[in-house]
């Protein structure tokens with residue numbers, strides 16, 4: 608019952624037009640079922656094998672979002688069903704997603720992950736590379752670039768987080784044809800929404816803390 612409660616508290620605390628990706632990584636199937644029964648349909652995972660296994664066990668109207676770093680050689684395992692890939696960050700990955708989407712005769716939605724944090728550890732392309740990246744993706748018929756994704760630095764400094772989200776939001780707003788701005792996690796989604804997020808990726812606020 609706790610998951611249903613958490614979801615309802617979360618939904619009541621954010622505007623209706625913001626999409627919630629329930630990030631269920633490491634959590635057991637029964638937790639996902641509880642969220643599903645409460646009406647949740649978008650689930651996020653960061654490991655290919657785990658996503659495949661959960662996809663096989665759960666209802667087929669779930670929209671599966673890959674939020675973690677994706678290795679090129681693993682795209683083939685999720686290409687038949689994944690709805691959106693949030694972590695597009697290289698030409699090589701883009702070409703492989705195109706190849707596998709074509710094989711499956713479908714379109715795969717992708718968000719380009721932009722490096723906004725100062726930290727060295729975060730994946731993503733540099734903002735200055737976006738234009739070229741978008742132009743290249745237009746030549747790929749089975750890829751739909753629906754927007755951008757970014758992660759703020761892991762810091763207590765709320766101003767820094769806000770500034771990083773704002774820079775991504777400005778970049779997003781400079782393109783008319785992008786529809787999705789995926790930014791904000793359990794610890795920073797309120798700031799992300801204030802700065803223009805259209806999609807938040809929430810794990811622990813829904814499912815509780817993860818025990819790795």
Ligand SMILES: *Cc1c(COP(=O)(O)O)cnc(C)c1O
Nearest residue numbers: 630653674792793808809810811
């Ligand atoms: C785990 C994860 C989340 C959710 O994190 P919480 O802090 O538990 O909300 C969001 N985005 C990505 C890319 C993640 O890996």
